[in-house]
Amino acid sequence: MILSVLAQIRQTARAGDILRAWRMFESAGLLASQAPDALSLKGRLLKDRGLRSLGDERRQLLDQAQAAYMQAAGERRATYPLINAATIALLNGKTQEASLVATRVLELLESGDHEPETRYWIGATAAEGHLLLGNTEASSTALELAIAAAPEAWEDHAVTLRQFRQILERIGAPGDLFDHLRPPPSLYFSGIIGLPGDENEIREKVGVLLDDIRPGAVFGALAAGSDIVIAEMAQARGARLNIVLPLSLPAFRHISVAQYGGDWAERFDRLIEAADLVETLDRTNCLSAPAILNGSRVAMGLALRRSRMLATRAIALHVGRETDRIAQAEAEWRAQGLEIHDLTLDYSVPASGAGFGRAVDRTVLASTRPLPPCSDPSVGAPELTEEGFSILRFGDPVMAMDHAAAILHMAPESRLGFDCRPCAPESGVEEDAELAIVLARAAPAGSICAPWPQIAVIDLLAPDYRFEAAGDIVTPLGDFAIGLFRLLSSA
Numbered sequence: 001m002i003l004s005v006l007a008q009i010r011q012t013a014r015a016g017d018i019l020r021a022w023r024m025f026e027s028a029g030l031l032a033s034q035a036p037d038a039l040s041l042k043g044r045l046l047k048d049r050g051l052r053s054l055g056d057e058r059r060q061l062l063d064q065a066q067a068a069y070m071q072a073a074g075e076r077r078a079t080y081p082l083i084n085a086a087t088i089a090l091l092n093g094k095t096q097e098a099s100l101v102a103t104r105v106l107e108l109l110e111s112g113d114h115e116p117e118t119r120y121w122i123g124a125t126a127a128e129g130h131l132l133l134g135n136t137e138a139s140s141t142a143l144e145l146a147i148a149a150a151p152e153a154w155e156d157h158a159v160t161l162r163q164f165r166q167i168l169e170r171i172g173a174p175g176d177l178f179d180h181l182r183p184p185p186s187l188y189f190s191g192i193i194g195l196p197g198d199e200n201e202i203r204e205k206v207g208v209l210l211d212d213i214r215p216g217a218v219f220g221a222l223a224a225g226s227d228i229v230i231a232e233m234a235q236a237r238g239a240r241l242n243i244v245l246p247l248s249l250p251a252f253r254h255i256s257v258a259q260y261g262g263d264w265a266e267r268f269d270r271l272i273e274a275a276d277l278v279e280t281l282d283r284t285n286c287l288s289a290p291a292i293l294n295g296s297r298v299a300m301g302l303a304l305r306r307s308r309m310l311a312t313r314a315i316a317l318h319v320g321r322e323t324d325r326i327a328q329a330e331a332e333w334r335a336q337g338l339e340i341h342d343l344t345l346d347y348s349v350p351a352s353g354a355g356f357g358r359a360v361d362r363t364v365l366a367s368t369r370p371l372p373p374c375s376d377p378s379v380g381a382p383e384l385t386e387e388g389f390s391i392l393r394f395g396d397p398v399m400a401m402d403h404a405a406a407i408l409h410m411a412p413e414s415r416l417g418f419d420c421r422p423c424a425p426e427s428g429v430e431e432d433a434e435l436a437i438v439l440a441r442a443a444p445a446g447s448i449c450a451p452w453p454q455i456a457v458i459d460l461l462a463p464d465y466r467f468e469a470a471g472d473i474v475t476p477l478g479d480f481a482i483g484l485f486r487l488l489s490s491a
Helices: 002-014 018-027 036-051 055-073 079-091 095-111 119-132 136-149 154-171 200-213 226-236 249-256 264-274 289-309 328-335 397-410 434-442 454-461
Strands: 186-191 217-220 240-245 277-280 314-320 339-344 360-367 390-394 415-423 447-451 468-475 478-485
Touching: 002 018, 002 036, 018 036, 018 468, 036 055, 036 079, 055 079, 079 095, 079 119, 079 154, 095 119, 119 136, 119 154, 136 154, 186 226, 186 289, 186 328, 200 226, 200 314, 200 339, 217 226, 217 289, 226 240, 226 264, 226 314, 240 264, 240 289, 249 264, 249 277, 289 314, 289 328, 289 360, 289 415, 289 454, 314 328, 328 339, 328 454, 360 397, 360 434, 390 397, 397 415, 397 447, 397 454, 415 434, 415 454, 434 447, 434 468, 434 478, 447 454
Parallel strands: 186 217, 186 314, 217 240, 240 277, 314 339, 415 447
Antiparallel strands: 360 390, 360 415, 447 478, 468 478
16 A cells, blocks of 8 residues: 555656645655665655755755655665665755665675665666766766666656766766757647648658657647647657647637548547647637647647756757748747757648637736735736726736735745636626636645646746645536646745
8 A cells, every 4th residue: 555655646746746746755655664665755755845945044954854764764775775875965965875775885886785776777776876086987887787677767867867966066067968868759740720632741851850850759739731640640650649729629620620621630649549638728718829839839839848857958959931931939939048949841731711810819817815016017907807806917927927926925924826818808707707806715835736738838837936735626617637846945
């Protein structure tokens, strides 16, 4: 029973949901456990919390993490907790302690008299020990052999490479020493809608790029045309499909796929069936420019989250025409200095059905207590609902997030709801704020609660703000997956 619980908590932590993993650990009654597996996981969670904290809190959490790992090792010849204790010591400024424990680990590995581990983790542990002692050449050789023994264990590779990056930063070595060993990139794709019957040109050009990039997962919509072609070709090369639609699946299929005729609808259905993930973002059936922008931002944000989780790259691929203007989401991707490949085609087929609906991109911030006025005069003063919630409406999600974070600094017990989505231009505060109010009610003190995965737009637009997936809530509006943001000092 305890192993199952530990596995769930470990999986949550690996996904980056540190707050939720720690709450799961506490709720399972594991804080006082003396079981080695529980102590190792405790050390890992304390380390993650410490690295997201500052000052004395950081030092204390890292001290506790090192102690938990050393306690997990005890008198056993256990390399896993020992190497983690050594790395935490280095990250906490205890260089001599780190060297002593790392040397002990390498001696255990050399002797062969140690607790059993997989070939990958034995090699990765040796690589980490050499790196802690400053021997980057031996470290690189050991890690290459470890990855060759388990080439598809991407999450394990990512855990190792993320830890190595922290070590490299601490010892002042180049941060790209192990970049050649990173897992396959995440790819965001987008492009023109509609194609002529002959797809040879696009297939040839896309094939060359996909063979070069070799993505492990792709993220985007599935409009008739280049979207579907890219998704089909990526899937054929083994990439995992993550589909993000800006509105309900039936509405998107009708508006952006079926009306283009041919076999687009059948190809769309096959890809939806094969996808690892299908997210629909809007509660309406209206396709609008803000809805498309929102869908692109969320897909980009999810691609970025995967790349960070796996310690790899995020790349964008866009198929367009010479006469096209750069889309806003593409410009935002470029503004973050992210890699993008543009393919230029000479044609597209116009739609023959419904056009865009009217909508505006709006972010709503709701609070259970009075909000201070926003510093931007274009936002106006907070509005009050009949239930007494304080509401601010923004045209820019980053401005809204900056203001929300400032509120948490000024009033650390605040409970905030954050909802970013297309809205009708003439909608009133009660209509716009409906979900944000529900989220504010659900928010723990000192946090911002937002719908998931919609809040992944922040991963693109303001990556310094990190929301963590926090499960589902049941509301009068339906069940919602949520993300939570807390200030570092509250983590």
